[in-house]
Amino acid sequence: MYTQAMDLMAKEGAPSARPLRSAEELKLEERFDARIDDGGFIEAKDWMPDHYRKTLVRQISQHAHSEIVGMLPEGNWVTRAPTLKRKAILLAKIQDEGGHGLYLYAAAETLGTSRDELLGALHSGKAKYSSIFNYPTLTWADVGVIGWLVDGAAIMNQVPLCRCSYAPYARAMIRICREESFHQRQGYDSLLVMMQNGTEAQRAMVQDAVNRWWWPSLMMFGPPDGESTHSAQSMRWGIKRISNDDLRQKFVDATVEQAKVLGVTMPDPDLKWNEERQHCDFGAIDWDEFWRVVGGEGPCNRERLGMRVKAWDDGAWVREAALAHAEKQAQRARQAAA
Numbered sequence: 073m074y075t076q077a078m079d080l081m082a083k084e085g086a087p088s089a090r091p092l093r094s095a096e097e098l099k100l101e102e103r104f105d106a107r108i109d110d111g112g113f114i115e116a117k118d119w120m121p122d123h124y125r126k127t128l129v130r131q132i133s134q135h136a137h138s139e140i141v142g143m144l145p146e147g148n149w150v151t152r153a154p155t156l157k158r159k160a161i162l163l164a165k166i167q168d169e170g171g172h173g174l175y176l177y178a179a180a181e182t183l184g185t186s187r188d189e190l191l192g193a194l195h196s197g198k199a200k201y202s203s204i205f206n207y208p209t210l211t212w213a214d215v216g217v218i219g220w221l222v223d224g225a226a227i228m229n230q231v232p233l234c235r236c237s238y239a240p241y242a243r244a245m246i247r248i249c250r251e252e253s254f255h256q257r258q259g260y261d262s263l264l265v266m267m268q269n270g271t272e273a274q275r276a277m278v279q280d281a282v283n284r285w286w287w288p289s290l291m292m293f294g295p296p297d298g299e300s301t302h303s304a305q306s307m308r309w310g311i312k313r314i315s316n317d318d319l320r321q322k323f324v325d326a327t328v329e330q331a332k333v334l335g336v337t338m339p340d341p342d343l344k345w346n347e348e349r350q351h352c353d354f355g356a357i358d359w360d361e362f363w364r365v366v367g368g369e370g371p372c373n374r375e376r377l378g379m380r381v382k383a384w385d386d387g388a389w390v391r392e393a394a395l396a397h398a399e400k401q402a403q404r405a406r407q408a409a410a
């Protein structure tokens with residue numbers, strides 16, 4: 073009465089509904105926790121708790137989706153880049169983002185979820201991708217500002233992920249961060265050229281782009297720590313090493329100095345150095361806007377998702393041809409072996 077009845081009544085997902093773990097599983101979990109506590113890494117073949125695996129699939133796949141959706145706002149400017157040099161740089165950067173998506177999908181696949189499942193979740197709107205890519209790129213200066221602020225925020229967030237406890241993700245991040253740093257510098261360089269050698273209209277265009285991208289860039293780090301549903305567990309598991317708010321603060325502190333060199337101002341009257349905190353204070357972020365964009369109601373959500381679904385549909389013949397080729401090769405190998 074006191075024991076079995078309670079087990080039977082438990083609802084799916086409730087803690088008491090979880091199957092009882094065997095002694096062997098408990099030992100595996102203890103060993104997993106000890107390795108995490110020692111700062112060790114987990115490989116794909118190692119035992120891991122289900123929730124750890126699910127958290128990683130969620131985060132890594134969202135990250136992969138962000139990379140490939142992130143190709144779209146900049147892709148909008150490839151045919152209108154002002155010089156051959158800028159066009160070549162932009163093409164290389166966008167290709168890098170596609171490559172980052174591939175490393176990350178491959179890292180997520182090591183956790184036992186197929187690429188088709190991951191992309192299916194993106195295309196159906198079930199999976200998230202970074203809020204930042206739901207804003208439009210209205211002028212050429214937006215491309216520079218994405219490099220400076222968006223890639224700058226990405227580096228701040230992603231360098232600690234090079235020490236993520238899941239080794240395939242950490243390894244992918246090392247390469248990604250190296251490339252992101254080129255992305256940030258090319259953006260900053262293009263803005264510097266416009267600010268230092270450009271016309272008054274070009275300087276105004278840069279300032280306008282900064283005004284539009286500043287707040288969305290701060291939102292990239294996710295909700296405030298107090299409202300971050302996953303942070304506590306992800307920090308415990310060594311997936312996240314630095315909290316959303318701490319990373320946001322580091323980004324603000326670093327970027328304010330770069331803005332001075334560039335000669336632009338951030339659209340925040342409350343932004344000022346706080347001697348006591350040894351950090352920059354900054355104004356209130358519009359979290360309603362963040363959740364609206366994350367919930368699918370940003371200025372470009374429908375357009376971005378529509379483009380990804382179209383790219384997937386248009387590429388069906390390539391996947392079919394590759395599968396047919398692989399099947400033909402396998403058949404030949406079987407015939408040769410017979």
Ligand code: BYC
Nearest residue numbers: 135138139142201202203226291292293294300301302303
């Ligand atoms: N946008 O508990 P929290 C790039 C969601 S790629 C949308 O704090 P977590 C680049 C979050 O998913 C940039 N959703 O979550 C590419 C969760 O919802 P679910 C992408 C967001 O995971 C091309 C809920 O809010 N970078 O830079 O502990 C060109 C509660 O949040 C956002 C990465 O993906 C957001 N901004 O922390 C240029 C890095 N923030 O899943 C540049 C890896 C939060 O429960 N990811 N949410 O439905 C991370 O580091 C972490 O996942 C985050 C969020 C810090 C983003």
